[in-house]
Amino acid sequence: MARLTVEKLRFSFGYKTILEDISFELNQGEVLSIVGPSGGGKTTLLRLCAGLLDRQEGSIENSFKTQAIAFQDPRLLPWKNVIDNIAFGLKALGVPKAEREKRAREIALTFDLEEEDFDKFPKELSGGMSQRVSFARALVTQPELLFLDEPFSALDIGLKRELQNHIIELIAQKAITIFFITHDIMEAIRLSDKILLLEPDPGRIVKTYTFDRPQPERTDEWVYAETAKLLKDPYIIKTFELELK
Ligand SMILES: Nc1ncnc2c1ncn2[C@@H]1O[C@H](COP(=O)(O)OP(=O)(O)O)[C@@H](O)[C@H]1O
Numbered sequence: 615m616a617r618l619t620v621e622k623l624r625f626s627f628g629y630k631t632i633l634e635d636i637s638f639e640l641n642q643g644e645v646l647s648i649v650g651p652s653g654g655g656k657t658t659l660l661r662l663c664a665g666l667l668d669r670q671e672g673s674i675e676n677s678f679k680t681q682a683i684a685f686q687d688p689r690l691l692p693w694k695n696v697i698d699n700i701a702f703g704l705k706a707l708g709v710p711k712a713e714r715e716k717r718a719r720e721i722a723l724t725f726d727l728e729e730e731d732f733d734k735f736p737k738e739l740s741g742g743m744s745q746r747v748s749f750a751r752a753l754v755t756q757p758e759l760l761f762l763d764e765p766f767s768a769l770d771i772g773l774k775r776e777l778q779n780h781i782i783e784l785i786a787q788k789a790i791t792i793f794f795i796t797h798d799i800m801e802a803i804r805l806s807d808k809i810l811l812l813e814p815d816p817g818r819i820v821k822t823y824t825f826d827r828p829q830p831e832r833t834d835e836w837v838y839a840e841t842a843k844l845l846k847d848p849y850i851i852k853t854f855e856l857e858l859k
């Protein structure tokens with residue numbers, strides 16, 4: 615079984631320690647979230663795990679064969695249209711042009727992009743459409759491991775739920791493994807099998823929460839109730855510096 619294993623990871627930018635003593639395991643088919651306040655080192659941890667940043671101390675072993683990333687900002691290529699942006703990753707995999715285009719169109723439609731938008735360039739797209747393209751681009755290659763760095767944070771509540779439901783479908787099909795970063799406790803509860811709480815300065819994991827209920831069965835009522843519980847947890851209160859009222 616494929617697995618991402620992080621052991622005793624420590625990382626600094628200059629003299630500032632950003633991450634300390636980080637250890638966890640992400641197994642195939644799981645959704646693991648890192649939750650913590652802004653500036654706590656979440657993106658740094660994701661970049662290390664995705665191989666975008668060089669490790670300093672500790673070990674990272676990643677046996678997933680394919681991976682993709684979606685960020686908070688869509689980061690589309692401005693000189694490519696919607697379909698070519700989505701198909702871009704398939705080119706690197708050596709998929710022939712006609713097949714690339716076919717798969718890009720199919721996934722674009724499943725993300726509710728419309729035919730009339732396929733030839734548009736990123737500057738002609740709304741923020742929401744750009745994020746649909748970003749998700750389609752990340753998923754078109756059917757990556758075994760998906761890294762998500764706050765990809766829902768800038769979206770309105772309707773689109774957020776729609777894209778989350780796409781992800782929940784993939785989770786239900788056991789079609790994907792997800793390393794998810796967010797500062798939003800409620801969205802972490804909706805999607806995760808396991809949440810690691812990252813306390814900042816320096817970033818370290820202070821508590822782990824696990825959720826057994828299958829994601830498609832997580833009703834709003836359940837999510838709200840679990841969120842309310844966590845917001846009363848002393849570790850969450852301390853990590854997010856919440857005031858008790
Ligand atoms: N390239 C960089 N050079 C120096 N410091 C950085 C760099 N990237 C991030 N940092 C610092 O590392 C800390 C953690 O940042 P980040 O991982 O982006 O946190 P988060 O994603 O939790 O908001 C912050 O203090 C940030 O200023």
Ligand SMILES: [Mg+2]
Nearest residue numbers: 656657658763
């Ligand atoms: Mg970040």
